[in-house]
Amino acid sequence: MKILIATLALALLAGCTTTPTGPQYDTTYTAKGQSSRARFLVLHYTVSDKPTSIKILTEQQVSSHYLLTDDAQPITYRLVDETRAAYHAGNSSWKNFTQLNNSSIGIEIVNKGWVDTPQGRVFAPFPQPQVDALLVLVKDIVQRHGIAPENVLGHSDIAPLRKQDPGPLFPWQQLAQAGLVLWPDANRVAAVRPAFEALLPDVFWFQRKLATHGYGIQQTGVLDQQTRTVLGAFQMKYRPLDIAGNPDAETAALLEVLTTPANAPLPVVQPAIITSPVPALPPATEPAPVVPETAPAPAAPVPVPTPALPTPVPTPVTPPVPAAAPAVVNTP
Template sequence: MKTLIVPVILALLAGCATAPVEPVGPRVDTSLTAKGQSSRARFLVLHYTVADTPLSIKILTEQQVSAHYLLTDAPQPVIYRLVDESRAAYHAGNSSWKNYTQLNNSSIGIEIVNAGWKDTPAGRVYAPFPQIQVDALVGLVKDIVQRHGIAPENVLGHSDIAPQRKQDPGPLFPWQQLAQAGLVLWPDANRVAAVRPVFEAFLPDVAWFQRKLATHGYAIVQSGLLDPQTRTVLSAFQMKYRPADIAGNLDADTATLLEVLTTPANAPLPVVPPAVITSPVPPLPPAQVPLPPPAPLIPETAPAPAAPLPVPSPAVPVPEPTPVSPPVPAAAPASPATPGTL
C-alpha cells in the first residue's frame, strides 16, 4: 500500500509545482504606451541629517520621516535607497517653490549624513562635506535628474523650499561643484561682473529684494519691510549663492546675484538705477501667506502628520510629518535636531 501512495503523492506535488498560476481579476495588457506622460518627480531636494549614520538610518526607516536616498559619510560612502522613486517620501514637509506646494508629492529627497552645526564661543561652526562624499552625491544627482528630466533650477536645498523652518544643507554645502557639473542653476560670472556696478551705485529698497526673491522661487510675504521673514529668506539665498556672509542683510552683492538669476540669459541686464526697475512676481500660494517667523526648536520624537495642502500635480496628497531639524541661522540660536527633515 505504501509503495502505491508515495508515487501518487509525488505526482500530485509535481503537478502543483508546474501548474500555471491563474491571474486574479482581469488581465492587464502592457503592450501599449501613452505618449502624453512625464515623471512625477519635478524637484530634487537635498538635506543634511544632523546625525551619524546609525541614527540617521534608524530615524529614516523607523519613524514617519523618510527620504528616497541616504548618503553616508564613510571613507567609502554608501548610498541606501530607502523609498522607491515611484513613491512619495516624507522629507519636504510644508514646502513650496514658485507655484508648487507640498513638494513631497513631486520631488525626490536625498539625505546626506552630516553633523550640521554647533554653537561655540567663537560663533556657529558648520560641519564640512568630505570630497569623496560630494563626488558620490554628484553621481547620484546626475543619474536622478537625467532619468526624470529635472531642470537645474529645480535642484534645491531644504532651506530653499522651507526657508522659515530649515537651513539644510547649510552654507558649507558645495553648490558650486554641482553647478560645474551642470546640475544646479548658477549665475554667469560675466553677467555678474557687468551688472554689479549698477547696484554698487544704488542699492534697491526692501520691496525690490522681496519681489526678486519671490520671482526666483521663494515663498515670501511682500511686506516692504526688512522684517524677520525677509532676513530669513535672504539668508537662505545667501547660503546657497554667497555663503561668505549669510547675515540676511541687503547688499549690492546679493542684489547683483538676484538680478542675474532672475533675468533670462538672452535678456539685457539693467544699466539704470534699480529704483526704476520692476519685475513681475508670481502669486504666492494662499496657504503660504503669511509665513510665520521661525519658531524655537522643540525636540520631537515621532512627528504627527499634518493636513495636506493642494498640490498642482495630479498626485494624491499624503500626510505630512512636523519639523524636526534646526531653524535658519538668521533666527535665534538653537540646538541641532534629529534628522529627517520635515
C-alpha cells in the same frame, strides 16, 4: 499508469486554462504625453551620525529616498523606492508648487550640521569622498527623471523659514560645475553690480526677486524677519561668506542675474534707495529639534542654503535667524 498519466495531463491543461483573478490590462499602447512624477530633487543634512540617521530614517515617520553616509568610502542607501513618496520635505513650496513630498526625491546626507561656539556658529564640512559620491547619485537621478537644474534644491530653499540645511558649507559650486544646479554667470553679475552699488533697491524689489526665483515670501515691503531669513537662505547658497540676511549690492546683482534669462540683456536698474536703517539681528540659539513628518512645524523660523566654501575646514558664520537644539535626523 495510463489512467494516472491522463489524469495528470488533464490537471495540467486545466491549470493552464484557469482564468487569472483580478483585472487584466493590455499594454500594447504607450502614451507619448507623460513624464516622471519627480519634478524636484531636495538635499538635506541629517544633523546626526550614521547609526542614528539610519535608525530615524527607517523606523520613524520621517524618511528619504536615499541616505548618503560619511564613511571613508561612502555608502548610498536607498530607503524608499523612487516611485513612492518619502516624508522629507514637509510644509514646503517652490515657485507655484507646494507640499513637495509627492513631487520630489529626497537625499539625506550624514552631516552634523552646526554648533554654536564663542567664535560664532560653526558648520560641519562635507568630506570630498562624500561629495564625489553625491555627484554620481544626483547626476543619475536628474538624468533618469529629467529634473531641471533650477529644481535641484536644498531644504532651506523649499522651507526657508523652518530649515537651513544643507548649510553654507555645502558644495553647491561643485554641483554647478557639473551642470546639476542653476548658477549665476559671474561676468553678468560683475557687469550689473556697479548699478546696485550706486543705488540699492528697496525691500519690495528684493522680496519680488526672491519670489520670482522661487522662494515662498510675503510681499510686505518691510525688512522684516521673514525677509531676512529668506535672504539668508539665498545667500547660503550663492554667497556663503556673508549669510546675515542683509540686502546688499552683491545679493541684488546675484538675484538680478538669476531672474533674467541667460540670453536676455540685463535691464537698466533704477531702484529706490532704502531709507530706513537695517535692524540688528537677535543672537542665534540652538537648531530646531527633529520632529516626524506628522508633527506640527516649529514656531520659530530657521535660516537656509548657499555654495560650498573652497576649504573643508569649518568656518564660523553668523546665520540670520535663531534656531533650536539639534536632535537626531534633520526632519521635514
